[in-house]
Amino acid sequence: MTGLLVVTAVPAEADAVRAGLANSALPSREVTVAPVGVGPAVAAAATARLLTLAEAAGRPYGAVVSAGIAGGFAGRVAVGGTVLATRSVAADLGAESPDGFIPVDELGMPPELLGGGTAVPADPQLLAALRAALPAATVGAVLTVSTVTGTAASTQALADRYPDAVAEGMEGYGVAVAAAQAGLPFAELRTVSNPIGPRDRGAWRMREAFAALAAAAAALA
Numbered sequence: 354m355t356g357l358l359v360v361t362a363v364p365a366e367a368d369a370v371r372a373g374l375a376n377s378a379l380p381s382r383e384v385t386v387a388p389v390g391v392g393p394a395v396a397a398a399a400t401a402r403l404l405t406l407a408e409a410a411g412r413p414y415g416a417v418v419s420a421g422i423a424g425g426f427a428g429r430v431a432v433g434g435t436v437l438a439t440r441s442v443a444a445d446l447g448a449e450s451p452d453g454f455i456p457v458d459e460l461g462m463p464p465e466l467l468g469g470g471t472a473v474p475a476d477p478q479l480l481a482a483l484r485a486a487l488p489a490a491t492v493g494a495v496l497t498v499s500t501v502t503g504t505a506a507s508t509q510a511l512a513d514r515y516p517d518a519v520a521e522g523m524e525g526y527g528v529a530v531a532a533a534q535a536g537l538p539f540a541e542l543r544t545v546s547n548p549i550g551p552r553d554r555g556a557w558r559m560r561e562a563f564a565a566l567a568a569a570a571a572a573l574a
């Protein structure tokens with residue numbers, strides 16, 4: 354059986370995922386959990402390296418999951434909630450214009466230069482399995498941003514541009530591109546630590562989000 358690679362941004366997220374897996378009563382499959390860093394670039398590079406090393410060692414992974422905490426769009430998902438991505442979207446990859454943001458895949462560049470575009474859909478089978486295991490999860494697009502959204506105006510702009518978005522993180526799209534380039538199924542699983550909006554560190558509920566991440570991780574077994 355090929356194994357599952359679960360990548361998180363930081364060690365605390367990886368610890369929560371491992372704790373959830375250890376507590377799972379479900380039959381386990383081979384799961385590797387690795388913290389790969391914050392932001393889409395380091396997450397993509399580190400995930401690609403892990404996939405390549407495993408393949409070279411003759412033990413290729415069979416699927417990749419990006420897991421961690423996230424900001425949630427108010428009214429779409431609650432703090433402490435769990436989200437499953439229908440697609441992982443590079444929400445700030447594009448160009449500004451006086452008429453608003455233009456996604457990079459609408460700038461007229463050849464599609465082969467864009468790694469498949471600014472949104473990578475979750476693998477349908479993997480998403481279906483996770484939905485079945487996590488029936489209370491909110492399902493929708495998860496945005497990947499390089500800058501944590503911190504004003505009401507930018508929150509509204511993102512919510513308007515992506516009506517299907519439920520949350521934002523900083524790694525999913527990068528991990529998704531690494532998985533796609535390796536030809537592997539991909540999914541993104543996040544738990545909500547804070548509402549997206551005007552920056553307020555006091556509103557972050559990290560402990561709640563890590564507990565929810567551990568609970569959700571049991572589904573990965």
Ligand SMILES: O=C(O)c1cccc(C(=O)CC[C@H]2O[C@@H](n3cnc4c(=O)[nH]cnc43)[C@H](O)[C@@H]2O)c1
Nearest residue numbers: 362391421422423424501502521522523524546549
């Ligand atoms: O603003 C701070 O002072 C601060 C201190 C520690 C960590 C942070 C982060 O922004 C962590 C980002 C980390 O967690 C994910 N995440 C969680 N909430 C959000 C969000 O609202 N928007 C984007 N990313 C978020 C993200 O995937 C990173 O790995 C800030």
